[in-house]
Amino acid sequence: MDITLNGEAKSLHASVSIQQLLDQLSIPSGRVACEVNLKIIKRANYPTTFINEGDTVEIIQAIGGG
């Protein structure tokens, strides 16, 4: 299954939830925001929101800045 993740093409073996994707990437869910096709997914819904073929997913964080 092919998706676009943070602007880059990525293949997933199977449909996964946002939570599973974050776990696979070793990203703690408490410090990010996730968007699927421009829609923000609330943190509480990460386990129940599944990523589909062709989705555009963004995983966003806070970094140093002024």
Place this chain on the structure above:
Amino acid sequence: MTNDFSLSIAGITYTSRLILGTGKFKTFELMLEALTAAQPGMITVAIRRVNLNNKGSQSFWNFLPKNIPILPNTAGCYTVEEAIRTARLAREVLETNLIKVEVIGDLKTLFPDVVGTLEATKVLVKEGFTVLPYTSDDPIMAKRLEDAGASTIMPLASPIGSGQGILNPFPVSLIIQQAKVPVIVDAGVGTASDAAIAMELGAAGVLLNTAVAEAKDPVLMAKAMDLGVRCGRTSFLAGRMPKRQMASASSPVSGMINV
């Protein structure tokens, strides 16, 4: 307890009138040391994609002092849509309604697109954000932003990261005099005396980043900025003497021994 060195924005009190950015530090360790030295009322952060090839950027979190409120920004956004999207993501990442709105109009000067800034402010205020817009030193635009529900006005003193100080105190001063919300001088502060000058003009606070991050000793400059802000605030409250064109002797002119 509030004292005169604390800053109140939208009903919330912050313990210092200094707001420090977290960008451009050589190491996260140095950033933490500088933040600890300055004890700012808030620290700013940017919102970006997680770098999937280098997750080291995630450890940034471990170097933020836990007791200082975080103000996310929309730095790098050139359109209203980008700024709104970034603000919404920031709220999700940080669980805060605070947002420093930046809609940049030009790459070279990083001057704000004030029309876009106003538009983004209107939308975000409606969505329940506490909006702190980075804007130009135009008093009319400052009024428009205030009318749109901005919680502060943050005029630039000179271009972001330029360290040129307060190039144009007159309009900044007009903004401060007319505003009913706190005015925070944002961008252009180069050294502690610049921060003091901003506060002497009557600013409620100062937001800066590069002046500390690019100082030879960022930790010492962080401390100097804290003192500069306190010094300028105290001086403002004390009320400066009027300027005269000519000298006025400080010692008595009568009783001279050689007369």
